[in-house]
Amino acid sequence: MTAYLIKNVSVVGAAPTDLLIRDGVVAQAGAGLSAPDAVVVEADGLVALPGLVDLHTHLREPGREDAETVESGSRAAALGGYTAVCAMANTSPVADTAGVVEQVWRLGREAGLVDVQPIGAVTVGLAGERLAELGAMADSAARVRIFSDDGHCVADPMLMRRALEYVKAFDGIIAQHAEEPRLTEGAQMHEGEVSTRLGLTGWPAVAEEAIIARDVLLAEHVGSRLHICHVSTAGSVEVLRHAKARGVRVTAEVCPHHLLLTDEVIGGSGAGAVAGSGEPGSPAGRSYDPVFKVNPPLRTATDVAALRAALVEGVIDIVATDHAPHAVEDKECEWAYARPGMLGLETALSIALEVLGPEWDLIAERLSRAPARIAGLSGHGVDPAPGVPANLTLVDPAVRRTIEPADLASRSRNTPYAHMTLPGRVVATFLRGEATVLDGKAVK
């Protein structure tokens, strides 16, 4: 196994040092290390972070291998600085049995680029009628701990209660896609000024907030762990703040696109990217481009500001990508027919840098340590130090790069950041001491 000597790297923003990676772990740390057998990685100006962990990834295999496979999505993840991703269950067939979650888990091992931890469905076929075999998925080789019907809301409160009760036995989590379906029938974009102007059916913030409010109360009642997927409104933040103050066992994620983009981008007015610390560039002039269609929808600048503040404060625990690859025919069509979802794995760290600035400890916490803790992925989310598994990524914060869809490793092209210039570039990623990315390129 190749050893790597990383020279002059700043570990999570600290003064530069050297790291020796050998036999899957960080063997030594300190200035002036030497190791004649090791491959030297010159890391002046680079920052080492614990490998990023994504709690919300759509890999599309089995069923839509034209849009993404476990392997192509794993490569995109490694290039984005990730060492572990949690794969959502809305595949075809749905990951609602031990057989399917084991298949995804095995495909992840074979690809060997990131650890792929399957998420199991809550209900059979995501149909919201009967609980899936949660216990069998938990006991399977995939050792599923997170269950979600993501793409659909577990709308029936009785089923939601039963699911929360069931997973309590093994400290599992229900990850809710919070969307009251009766309030979003026919909805096309965020309900507000822009939807009125464009004449598109609105998707009200209350459809999300009402389910979060219900579910934090249910989680409190049964004493179980609840996770809220892709929080997108200022009102949701207030509900979560209240629940956390009461001691409810709830965690929450926000997606990069909800931290940067607003519904203004859909009208093609030229606005829509909320300015961060630098110059985000603008995805302007592409009115009604379905690349901006996503569930939950892009909201307002007020929501973006509240989400950013909640992420800094910790009311929102983590950034998760909701990487949602879609084939060209499902995106490059009329707005109403396009599938919701956007790519995220290869741009998340850049968006975090854009939005949070070079706050390395905060970035490590929200994109690596906290998601690893929530998912129970031991060996991930641990800062590089002697003896810890060598799951880490090296970032060059000084580089600004222009996102070109054709350059992405994903099989799909639906990035909302096409032609935008964003800060930061992943130079190298290591999974248990093996390089998955070197010189900014995937190793295999």
Ligand SMILES: NC(=O)N[C@@H](CC(=O)O)C(=O)O
């Ligand atoms: N986010 C999306 O708009 N789409 C996701 C489903 C989901 O996360 O709800 C997908 O699977 O494409």
Ligand SMILES: [Zn+2]
């Ligand atoms: Zn969802």
Ligand SMILES: [Zn+2]
């Ligand atoms: Zn999703």
